[in-house]
Amino acid sequence: MTPQLHDLVPAALRRAWAADGSYPDLDLYALFRARRMADPHRTAVIDTKGKLCYTQLDRKARSLAAGLRAAGVCAGDVVGVQLPSSRDAVIADLALAALGAIALPFPVGRGSREALSLLGRSGARAVIAATEHRGIEHARELAVMRGELPGLRAVVAAGPGEVPDGCLSLAELLRTDATDFTPDRPAPDSAARILVSSGTEAEPKMVAYSHNALAGGRGNFLASLLPSDTELRCLFLVPLASAFGSSGTAVTLARHGGTLVLLDRFAPADALEAIRRHRPTHVLGVPTMVRMMLDQPAEPLPELTALVLGGSPLDPSTREEAERVFGCPVVNLYGSADGVNCHTGLEAEPTPADGPGIAVGRPDPAVTDIRIATPGGEFGTTPGEIGEIVARGPMTPLCYVGAPELNQRYRTADGWVRTGDLGVFDADGGLCVVGRLKDIVIRGGANISPAEVEGELSSHPDVRDVLCTGVPDPLMGERLAACVVPRAGRTPALEELCAHLDARGLERRKHPERLLLVEALPLTPAGKPDRAALRQLAAEAG
Template sequence: MKLVADQLLEDLVPHELRRSWAAAGNYLDRDIYALFHEHATTNPGRTAVLDADGVLSYAELDVLVQRLAVGLAGLGVGERDVVAVQLPNGHLACAFDLAIAAVGAIALPYPVGRGDREAWSLLSRSRAVAVVTATSYGDYLCAERTRAMLGDLPSLRTVIAVGGEVAGCVPVSALLRCDPARFTPSTPDPDGPARILVTSGSEAEPKMVLYSHNALIGGRGRFMGVLLGKTPEPRVYIMVPLASSYGSNGTAVTLATHGATLILRPKFDVDIALAAIEEDRPTHVLAVPTMFRMITDNSARRDTSSLRVVALGGAALDPATADRVRESLGCSVVNVYGSADGVNCHTAVDGLPHSAGRPNPDVARVSIVDDDLRVLPDGEVGEIVSLGPMSPMRYVGAPELNARYRLTDGSVRTGDLGHFDADGHLHVVGRRKDIIIRGGLNISPAEVEGLLATHPAIRDVVCVPVSDPVLGERLCACVVADRDLPLVEVTAHLAAQGLEPRKFPERVVVLGELPLGPAGKVDRRAVQELIASRAPR
């Protein structure tokens, strides 16, 4: 049964509001594949994807997409079916994204590296009919373990294995042999569902957020358009997984919307990333701050002259990191605040990224509200609420999230805390659920992390709670540094910057590096588990 029969694809933004955005020019009213095919027809020789396997032009990628679309249709995949994709960054991940759109289905990409439990949850709640997955990723046998779930997931019919033969799975080679001459594109409603974005899992289960073609192209596409500016032939290196929320600016936005070149590598590695910057000459990079803290530590004697803009999102960007990237690499640094929930704001390309910038109402209108949803004046901290052309349709397979986070006008309660200054700049101070409560005092880890990042010996930092029988929680600062940092030195640095002593960390742990999760961001849960295992006895 199609998801629409269960009303799981209903748009919670009023249709009249969507149509008003189309009338205002925010939406192109085109589907993702149609836009991509137009670029492939107009500029067939332009480089579409440059990955670890080589170069693929728009025309070559289009033929690949058509083969895969014919193959998916032959497997019974049709309009509004959900197809999950678990592949590392590369041209095949892009091709499947576009092929799924071409048959009118809904893509559900999720990063390689997620375990059985999360995969089962995503596939079950989305009612995916097919999964495209790597044969293996490290020691994890992705295709075989996904194939084992078939009996427990009534909607799941097919597992497509990429990278080798796996019993009970359809080899991707079977789809690649399909005749592109048999391809007939679907014509989905541009306001209809196109992609499900998966959060990095701050809830008990990862949230799945449904986006339409128009919201991806007209909302996220406009955000990317501002970043690209008037660059004649933009080359965008996306370091985070394409399957992440930030990575959704890849196929549907960089390729289909803007016809630019997409630079990809299977996973993030400092040396590989620097080599890609030297060899592939990106003009724009999308990454998380931790990645560029590592890159600037190793960028000496590297040619980074092609870079025009480094856009850092997915985590708080502190001024010290922004300054270091700008000075080391000689390019503009943009602070991007956004989430799968449907909010986006970023600093101007030539601005100082010491805030999240001024919200662009053509992307998302942002308000700050109190617990009773009353709009707060400038300077007062409250919850960030967002509504605009990029707003998603709904949460999938989680009616309780729609009840909790979606308002009657279509707005989304993000769960993030922030305030506006007198000049209209948005300042994000943390997340409600990340607040550490020490004996009744609320401490924002983001506030402390931003101040610690200015310490000359600290290259990266994350603050996590540790349980305490008296106060409930205490703050632990986990830092990447080349030398030991005594607690007294850390607290003295914070005191010099005006932080009240009640918010000081009460423990400092020096690490060689911070663990990253599948989406490329610092894995706070892994850090907490590591700190708990090192608890003083």
């Protein structure tokens, strides 16, 4: 049974955002159909199979919607989607929106037990999964576990290969006659999509977003990076199934009528080739991906409007190098599935020379208002005072799904979201993110912020990428380890890195005591640096 999805933002605020234009106040499929009617032959999706225009995409989405309806999927049902970034994932998004169902995307590569947890806790009625992706038979695994999900009506297998026993075929559903199909018209403030956050909980958090919060709040974020004379073409290096990727179908297509350029998996050479061949206006990824691209042989690139980087801190040296190589503004995005967003914008903003944290721009009230909460719980601090970042605005999600304890912990009675991030406002109203409350390493009773140390180490000339993590220690409880990707031909030593930190003025108690050199930082299926994997590697290295 689908858990009740209550909106924890006061209804009067939602209606005020609709009245002032922050919301389009239409459901996602209606928005997409309006874009199709306005420009039916515009390219909607470019993937490894080629191109789909808006008319072709709409025809496929309506056929899938009709097929899913015949299979028992109804308005308000949650449907899991575990597909690589491709036309099938976009078709599924739009088909579910046309049904008035709620999409629950999660990246390929996630283990079957985690998928089982997501589908079970959300009360999913169906799931669309890849027949095979990089050696993992997602659809077959889910079909085998179907007995543990009594509410699951159907498993749909997508992609080449034999359809596993107990599964429906996506290819067959796409051939359904949709002549008599009538789309549902869900309320714009009702749930449209559940974003999955890796977070810091024992199980991934699930966060419900409305049509308005996606197309309006998240749509306003992308609109602020779109010059008025620009036709939007977005290359997504992150999976569409990630929280960052929710700016794909709902925002790029439905809200802005743009074009999606998709890679089914990230590889730096392939990403650069996609930029040269398809000439996107915006490239969306994480800093680690860009660092990997910067290490590729230099070749001329077409002009971009913006390189938009989120998911992990963006250090000044990477930003400066990327601006030079890609020849465009590099936007430092701070955001999460939990409902917070802030970015530096297309105009260059100097990073503060003094003070803690990484500058992420000024909050946009059309997306989210951001404040700093004191330890006592009061909102609003003086500039320079560090506290927990809290947010509320048009992008704010409805609630956490199947987790009332998270709603009690992270949501306030008047709709604010407690992010668990530490931040500070500078004197000009710019937000700086200092780190995570739960990422603190406690060494002998003293707190160390890994983000602070990472920011200083990233400026060392031998360091291409870095992530710091705590490793268990019988004497001190934890010690700090630096996991470093060296620049080509360099082999930094722990002593010289600590000397660099001395020169930067970082207290010696915060210096890393262990160094692990790696060829690349591992990424999670959602495209973020995998801190858990590095923590284990650092602990095993001793």
